[in-house]
Amino acid sequence: NSGSTSSIPSLAFVTNGDASFWVIAEKGVNAAGKEYNVQTQVIKPADGADQKQKVEDLLARGVDGIAISCIDPDNQTSLLNEAAATTNLITQDSDAPQSDRICYVGMDNYEAGRMCGELVKEAMPDGGTVMIFVGRIEQLNAKLRRQGVIDELLDRSMDRERYDPPGEPLKGEKYTILDTRTDQFDFGRAKSLAEEALSLYPDLGCMVGLFAYNPPKILEAVKEAKRLNKVKIVAFDEEDGTLQGIQDGHIHGTVVQNPYRYGVESIRILTGLARGDRSVLPEDDFLNIPARKITQENVESFWEELKKLTSDSPAT
Amino acid sequence: MKKVLGIFILLVVVMAFTASMQPQFMSAYNLQNVLKWTSLYGILGIGVAFVIITGGIDLSIGSVVGLSGAILPLMLTSYGWSIPAAIGLSLVISLAIGLLHGVLVTQLGLQSFVVTLCGLLVYRGVARWITGDATQGFGSEYDDLRWLATGKVALPGIEGFQFPVPFFILLAIALLAAFFLNLTIYGRYLLALGRNEQAARYSGIPTHWMILLAYVISALTAGLGGILFALEINSVQPSSQGNFYELYAIAAAVLGGCSLRGGEGSILGVILGTAILIVLKNAIIFLSIPSSLEFAIIGLVIILGVITDEIVKRWATYRRTVKQAKLLKS
């Protein structure tokens, strides 16, 4: 299967890495590809350099549309504009407002972060200490989510530009954010960081995992430390481990995006554009696929729906 | 032995210092974790030590960890294999990988660096491909299996401290390896050919088989390690699981007194070397040093360790000559 030689549009969906999050999105992409009878390819770059290289390759190959999750929006403008000049470019999951991209499909990581903060408040109404875990803090989505959590817990105003560098604790009158730990996507490290936090802070109140794989690792650590009843866990994204934890009542709740719909909507819009139909564009170029809070009430239904979406077996 | 002593002292110093700054460091819970991670990484280190002793190198360990760690849950959950079958498959594949490396190195005379570098790329790719990049995990089942990695055992007579199961696995492997290396003819063969392969061959030693064996051991321990890591972490991201672990394993072996020129190595040293790396990571958190400095500190400690070792060695030789001089003069 190759080439934009036929009249069938060929569309590319470029991720910002190879996290499992994107596997769900891929399902959406493929589904939409079948539905709209377009040819789709999901590209998973290793890092910024690789993303640029691969986008250039796509442009060279002459695709009819690209939906990209920008690794570093502030500095990728020129690349994005170059792409926008030669094909239909939309952003998904991570936006680059100041570029020439046509529209953005996704949610607001900062608001999602604040939702996460609200979950922490629910879990720990009388306040306490909080430790945040994330893969890499320099990624925009990570930055915004974390800031959202912090601002919510410190009852600050909405301000996407604010940034508290990690290192020293942030004290509010009820909640104290002790620190933020990064694991560079090393799952083993993610778990041992959780363990170390547990042994370092015997009175740790709540642990927040901001990347999909963090919460399950945290849960593991807390289980093994036998502190399930003492330490609250708040999650992000929809790893099975996380949802299981919610069902079992070990994890208070999680904030989920909807990667599947990122895939579907991106392809739908790109197909329209490729076929010259601009009616598919959302108003003010932002198709908001809002994040949702998942707690014990709605976890069953959500998980069912998720399983339906991603039922087919791994792409071997 | 001297070298091992040196690194042991280093280990004690680091631990004492951290403990003095942060009593929590000495909590049973933390020590148990340190022991657990040391055991998991230590298994990899012991394996690669054998290849290093032959004068080779194995860069594929991390990818093998990723591959075998991905295969196990994949087979169990997606293909519904039985536990023995799935574990068997992981180990058989690791074995095959080791054989492949060994054959390419001994029969075609390729350089281990090149062979295993390609291995690093290929096995990672395979792992990502067969899993479709999807994170693999055991969910909440298989807890009895996961006990192998996460379980803890209280030994009679020792209060308040439980030994993680991986520690016993490491212990078994380490004892086996130490026996093999120091008391059997095969260990001696490895040491001999690591220093002077021709001499070994001329002495009638089946050098090719011994080298092959070393690569098999390395790959097998990596495969086993991969399984344990997967069980411990309970979710495996095929694209990143085990990245750079080969470097940790090699670094531990070097810290522990293996010479990359071949012919030298101590199992105890490797374990202590691993322990240092783990304790350092742990200490960095406990002394709330910015985690961005983690790599830098580990790197610094390794290089300083190696440098000190070298300087001490030289100084000793110098002293000896001078003493000898004085002695005979008088």
Place this chain on the structure above:
Amino acid sequence: MKKVLGIFILLVVVMAFTASMQPQFMSAYNLQNVLKWTSLYGILGIGVAFVIITGGIDLSIGSVVGLSGAILPLMLTSYGWSIPAAIGLSLVISLAIGLLHGVLVTQLGLQSFVVTLCGLLVYRGVARWITGDATQGFGSEYDDLRWLATGKVALPGIEGFQFPVPFFILLAIALLAAFFLNLTIYGRYLLALGRNEQAARYSGIPTHWMILLAYVISALTAGLGGILFALEINSVQPSSQGNFYELYAIAAAVLGGCSLRGGEGSILGVILGTAILIVLKNAIIFLSIPSSLEFAIIGLVIILGVITDEIVKRWATYRRTVKQAKLLKS
């Protein structure tokens, strides 16, 4: 030369195949990009080739790329340094790193693998630390500076194809390197000591200085490469920028005919080797092969290349032996 020819053929085959499947592959725009990335990676490959020729290895390249690539924008944007000052700093630091490696290897007799492995860890840590793990970039300014990496130049007489500026930088470096290696006595010194350091020293060659020089060259080209990568990508993640680049560079050098045993290397070969790697990545996209297979394919091509090379060599020797035997018999 033979080896270079072999890899050249391989390159042509891959390109021809991809082009036949995807005419777009041959579009000026794509070839320009391939040329640009080949140039950027090629610079690293040439640098490391010098260390490999001395029989050493440099694993720190990727981290140096990250460090110097992070320092430049950091100094320009956060500290408001002038362009020459910032570039100067990046290069001076790279230089210092090279000197450090050289001194540790020559004066303390440490193994290059260990030294540069620690380098890999330390420089990465430093890069993350000084930037506080914050992504660095030039935003939309410094376009004239970024021209060095992103600019394209049309040569008179060549229609519809513009040469990326990095290509000319690579050209300059490659010519310099080839000249140095093949025509100057110092190049000869490197080749000699790469094969037998002791004999070289007995012949009055300042082996230590030459080895030092090799490490400096490697670090400097890595630093320069880091700057260009930063300018090209315009976004540097201190924790990931340049990860694994050392492996690409070494793989390219090996593909290009450098022997990790030292004493052999061809600049042209290194460039062709790099080109293969880049074209492969490119082809994988063009043939819409799942990107998860990228690593696997690259690894396979390298190992197959090396194996073929080895087999051809043996077959040639065998033929020669037999022929001579006949000859001598008659």
Place this chain on the structure above:
Amino acid sequence: MEKTSSTIETSSEDSPLLEVRQVCKRYPGVLALDGVNLQLYHNELLAVIGENGAGKSTLMKILAGIQQPDEGDILLNNNSIELDSVQAAQKAGIALIHQELNLAGNLSIAANIFLGREFQTLGFMHLRSMEKEADKLLKRVGLNLSPRTLVDSLSVGQQQLVEIAKALAVNAHILIMDEPTSSLSQHETEKLFQVISELKASGVSIIYISHRLGEVYALADRVTVLRDGKSVGDLAKKEIDHDTMVRKMVGRDISQFYDRTPHPTGEVVLEARGIVTPSHPTQKLNLTLRSGEIVGLAGLVGAGRTELLRVLTGVDQPMSGSLSVHQKEVQFRHPRHSIDQGIMLVPEDRKDAGLVLAMNIRENLSLPGLRIHRIAKSLINWKVEKDTSTTMIDRLRIKTPAATQLAQFLSGGNQQKIVLGKWLALGPRILLLDEPTRGIDIGAKEEIYQLMDQLAKDGVAILFASSEMEEVIGMSDRVLVMHEGRLAGELPKEQLTEEKIMQLATGVKSSSST
């Protein structure tokens, strides 16, 4: 004697114990063995001689099961055997002492002696008993060191003794010695001869390879001569004499062997005062060297000759002491400095320190000269390089198809000539030679001696360390004898006798240096 030869009572006395028939062996670029024949009879010592590259070692490696012949058969007691592995050879009772050292320096002496044949049950070693056994063997070869000593800490000569002990441990009834004495000096050599006679007494048959015809004359019951991979002659005990052997080997007469042209010696060119070498920090060494004279440096293995020469050329740093060249105080921190002063060293081991084996003859010859003839401070002067190699190749009669032949494919003699040629091209004023004729055939030896004489006549000062008594006495104007790191004494030409030298070398009647 026959009674004692219990190991081999099976077969009758007049048929050969071991026979090699029409064996051929090819290597890339050479036909090492070209239908060679050889017989070894019970309880005899067969000497195999021949020029460098004649194929001696190759044949022995085949007999030891290390390499397989391309054609031909090997018969033991008249029945053909397959020697396809070292074990097979050892089972057949054949053991080989290699020409080159083959020890693992990171292991103890005992470990090396029993390498591959450890005392073991189910793979577990009996360390004690092996050490005990090793101790006995060491005593036999006259090396009084603990079997636990690391081989790394031994000198070349000591390691050679370990090799011999290793071969004895096999208890073979056919023992092959490939140039066992090349790195031994008189003293150890005599010890070895004693061992050999013991072995013969116990019924062992021995194949003995050497370039030292004196030894062959003393030991051999029979001599087989190889040339270009063929056996070209067989000498019975009574036929063995120097000239016949030479003629058979080289195919021509070699007349006056140690032929010195008398000439006056010039002024002092090199003077060393109170030099202390790292390996013998207790000894101060003083010596002077005059232009045009050839000074021999004799001593037992490990006497410190190599160390001294290394220090004199800046390869090693002296711990103290001073050097002056032409009355000028000098200090060599690197061989480069001594080369600039015209002092050049032909090192003890060619393959590691003398040559870059993987480079061709031309590149090896030009290596030290590149610096001097460079163009514009950095460019290689191709013309000079080419000319140098052509002149040197025919001045030294280096046997090679082309100047671009890799050094590793040349025979020992020709390799040594390249090392000499490197320096001759630079016009040395002082030439230091360490074991210059080790492992080199008679023809090449003669040429090297002639060269030394020629250089001396042209006013070059030559200091050469040698363990071969003959050549020391034959070539030297005077001889310095070292004992345990100090200069035990000096002997002028007229007083040169083996006895005198041995007395000083063994420290029996030591006279202080200075």
